[in-house]
Amino acid sequence: MLKPKAIDCPSICYRPIKPSDREVLEQIHGNLFPIRYESEFFHNVVNGREIVSWAAVDRNRPDGRSDELIGFVTARIVLAKDSEICDLLQHNSSSTDQTLVYILTLGVVEAYRNLGIASSLVRKVVKYASGMPTCRAVYLHVISYNSTAINFYTKMSFKCLQRLPSFYFINGRRYDSYLFVYYVNGGRSPCSLLEIVSFMVSYIRDGIKCVSSRLRKNEKRKVSKWPKCKESHSLISMAPSKGNVAVDSSGYECV
Numbered sequence: 001m002l003k004p005k006a007i008d009c010p011s012i013c014y015r016p017i018k019p020s021d022r023e024v025l026e027q028i029h030g031n032l033f034p035i036r037y038e039s040e041f042f043h044n045v046v047n048g049r050e051i052v053s054w055a056a057v058d059r060n061r062p063d064g065r066s067d068e069l070i071g072f073v074t075a076r077i078v079l080a081k082d083s084e085i086c087d088l089l090q091h092n093s094s095s096t097d098q099t100l101v102y103i104l105t106l107g108v109v110e111a112y113r114n115l116g117i118a119s120s121l122v123r124k125v126v127k128y129a130s131g132m133p134t135c136r137a138v139y140l141h142v143i144s145y146n147s148t149a150i151n152f153y154t155k156m157s158f159k160c161l162q163r164l165p166s167f168y169f170i171n172g173r174r175y176d177s178y179l180f181v182y183y184v185n186g187g188r189s190p191c192s193l194l195e196i197v198s199f200m201v202s203y204i205r206d207g208i209k210c211v212s213s214r215l216r217k218n219e220k221r222k223v224s225k226w227p228k229c230k231e232s233h234s235l236i237s238m239a240p241s242k243g244n245v246a247v248d249s250s251g252y253e254c255v
């Protein structure tokens, strides 16, 4: 296998996947993933049937394979209401046409890793999703032991929303998966119970601060009515006291 140092000045280009890519595409999938994909999957990818895809090729590849895949991403558009992450989105029930883009597979052959190729491929998916007004997010699953992919998606600012127990069943064993999401076009996750509770607590705390600062203000006004002229100097000198600072800062917080 070609080792990373054998890659001299690669010139990476991105293009759609086409029927002539099928053999290499199947081969790379077989090498990179523990799951066996059906023939129909590859047929749909190379013919662009319900699947969008991008390929990376090295135009400077020394062995004359300048149009051969060295990386790819495949994705599918799904209706948000039909997706398993519907309840993890702030879903507008009146809008039934909201969509999501689900990344099916992403891979870069070993010799071309850590050159930013997967980042470019995922950015293409995000750009594509952002260009669809109905699309709210790009999402995917990563098997729980794939720390490279977990690091990769975290670095790409995807949000890990859930760990799904026994999501994959491979060679008689069950594996958990992580669900990663990247929101686009104003999509976002609904507030969790914790977020709602913490919002209410901070709202109540700010309210109490606001009321108590007003009460303190009123008390000061009452006090200042007494020795108005006589103690004016002391009132001025009291201005930067703790009490006044507290009133100002809590007043600010209330706004």
Ligand SMILES: CC(C)(COP(=O)(O)OP(=O)(O)OC[C@H]1O[C@@H](n2cnc3c(N)ncnc32)[C@H](O)[C@@H]1OP(=O)(O)O)[C@@H](O)C(=O)NCCC(=O)NCCS
Pocket (backbone or CB within 6 Å): 032, 104, 105, 106, 107, 108, 109, 112, 113, 114, 115, 116, 117, 118, 119, 120, 142, 146, 147, 148, 149, 151, 152, 153, 155
């Ligand atoms: C995951 C994978 C697609 C990354 O491809 P890549 O082209 O090497 O990724 P990039 O060069 O764009 O890496 C971008 C960032 O991802 C992270 N990353 C990539 N490979 C990593 C590794 N081996 N360990 C830790 N972090 C890694 C880094 O943070 C990196 O940023 P940096 O270069 O600034 O440090 C590639 O390793 C791969 O094909 N793996 C096998 C298939 C797979 O697991 N696919 C994902 C699940 S569908």
